[in-house]
Amino acid sequence: MRRKILKSLNKTFNSEPQFSEQSNANDIELKKQDISRHYAQNIETFKSIFSIPKNIDVKVREFTIRSLNLRAFIIYIGTMVDTDQVQRSIVKPLIENEQPSRKIQDIVSFPVGKTIINIGEITENITRGITALFVDGDHQCYVFETTKIEGRGIEKSDNEVIVKGAKEAFNEKxxxxxxxxxxxxxxxxxxxxxxxxxxxxxxxxxxxxxxxxxxxxxxxxxxxxxxxxxxxxxxxxxxxxxxxxxxxxxxxxxxxxxxxxxxxxxxxxxxxxxxxxxxxxxxxxxxxTFWALFHSPEDHYLRTPYGNFIRFLRFLALFISLFASSFYIAITNYHVGMIPPDLLMAMAGTRERVPFPSIIEILMMEIAFELIREAGLRVPSPIGPTIGIVGALILGQAAVQANIISPIVIIVIALSGLSSFIISDTSMNFAIRISRFLIIFAAGFLGIYGVAALSIVGLFYLVSLKSFGTPYFAPMTPHFFSGKDLLIRHVPMKASFRPGYLKTKDMVKQRKD
Known part of the structure; x- marks a missing residue:
């Protein structure tokens, strides 16, 4: 008996929770049905589905189609449609037109998008900003593409800023x-x-x-x-x-x-x-791929020498952002012999009164830099740049004068932080910033050997990544026949092929004479 009780208790606690559908079962079944030919039944059905009159932005208008002498009603969401267009092109012709006609398409001046008979499908269209017309005795509903949702116009790109090339960006429409x-x-x-x-x-x-x-x-x-x-x-x-x-x-x-x-x-x-x-x-x-995330759209707008120069700077910035702070920690803590004597004496003089080890200095300033960076993004835009510049100057100067941070650490952190801004892709930027902290900890524990070991493990990890079956470092590794737009960019006339890893139906982009 005791075993049965324990078994039932284990089954109760270990089993996954079962949640029942909380939606109204009647509404679910109703949406599977087709509309009725009866006017009163249709209007009551959709008033019930959209909770009219409680739902104030859903509009229903009833009228009589003069040329057919039939009752009808339209239903739409007032905040999502062009109400003037509905009145001018749909309602007015239906009410005023006296010419004998048996087709709705011949009466209205607005094109009928399609006809629907299923209640659920009609409901979905209405919620997207479509206007639905129901006619007494008709077994189908007429829908009109009257959607008009206000939003931003086409503006400049905020995150991917370039000097040369198109300036327009996507919006919410x-x-x-x-x-x-x-x-x-x-x-x-x-x-x-x-x-x-x-x-x-x-x-x-x-x-x-x-x-x-x-x-x-x-x-x-x-x-x-x-x-x-x-x-x-x-x-x-x-x-x-x-x-x-x-x-x-x-x-x-x-x-x-x-x-x-x-x-x-x-x-x-x-x-x-x-x-x-x-x-x-x-x-x-x-x-x-990694290369697509790392490249900038401006690389192709500039002439080849200029674009490759910017790309070289970006790779240099990647290296500085990842390894500048960690190399400083590794050299000052474990590999002092790598520093020239004169520079070593200068560094020792600046660190003479600093009470913290170099890894604590670097972590304090890295975290402070990240805080200032995020604060500059979150505060109102007119004062955002001011907070970033003033905060960095005041914080750095005060930390040096208080003998909490050595001046060379300020230089290292400034170089590392500024270099991270050159990487334009937001997700890749976050990945580099977080990786920098991991490499700092590795340098603090094992010096250059820790940095090298973590870098090798990181490369192994990156090589294992795939994007919908495409290797992360393709077409470099594994090697694919492609346009070779990786470390450097060739002149446009040499880019003859599309990326081989995509296996497109047409690999040739331009044919040479």
Missing amino acids: LADNIALIRKKIKNENLIVEAHVITKRSRNDVLIVYEKDLVNDELLQKIKNRLASIDTDSILDLSILEQYLEERPRSLFPTLLNTERPDRAASFLEEGHIVLLMSNSPNCIVLPA
Whole structure:
């Protein structure tokens, strides 16, 4: 008896909790049905679904269609539609037109998008800003594309700032974002597919690709990943990005997020796939490699020598950002013999009254720099730069005068922090900043040997990463035949092939004479 009780208790505590569906079962069943031919039943059904009159932004207007002598009503969400257009092009012709006609399409001056009979599908369309028309005795509903949602206009890019090249950026309007891409790729092979990915909020994700380039296996893999998402709500593309990643806990990003339509268009022309989502002023590029995340869109707008010079500076900044602080700790603590005697005496003089070891100095200033950096981003924009500059000057000067920090540490931290700003991709920037702290701890424990060991382990880890089956360091390792736009960029006339790791249908980008 005792064993049975213990077994039942274990089953109770170890089993996963079962949650029942809390939605109204009657509404769920109702949405599976088709609309009625009876006017009164239809209007009561949709008033019940949208909780009218409690729901103040959902509008219902009843009237009589004069030419048909039939009662009708329209239903729409007032904050999402162009009400003037609804009145002028739909309601007014239906009420005033006296010419005999048996078709709604011949009466209204606004084009009928389509006809629907399912209640659930009609409800989904209304929540997207569509106007629905119901006519007494008609077994179908007429829907009109009257969506008009206010938002930002097309502005400059805030995060990916460049000197030369296009300045426009995506905004929160999906129609504007598609238009910005189509403006750059005037090709009938550019496909825009819509997929619904959430249950309750019914958010649409648009898959954009060129059908004569894209790898069908990669496209299907992305569609399967989107179809496998089972959640009630994903409100932004940045949240969707975390659902799509193969390793969401990875320090380094495996998807590229950009707010520049020119950059998205260039990836599409190479055979990549782009995801767009309403209310998101950016897009996701799939798949993404380390080189795509590290390169800047300005590299291709500048002449080849200038672009390669900027790229060289970026690689140098990456090295300084990762290793400057850790090398200082390793050399001062473990490898003093590497420092010239004169420089060693100067450093010893500046550190004579500092009570902390070098690793504590570096960590204190690194954390202070990160705090100032985040404070400058979060405060109102007019005073943000002021806080960053004044805070750094006051904090650094005061720390040196109080003999808490040596002056050379200020130089090291300033170089390391400024170098991290050159890396434009936000996710890669965070990865480098966090990696810097890990390398600092490795240098504090084992010196140069610790830095080297952690760097080798990190490289092994990066090589193991994949983005939808594409190796992270492709086409360098494993080697693929491609345009070779990696460490340096060749002149545009030499870029003859698309990236080999994408396995596109057409590998040749331009043919040489």
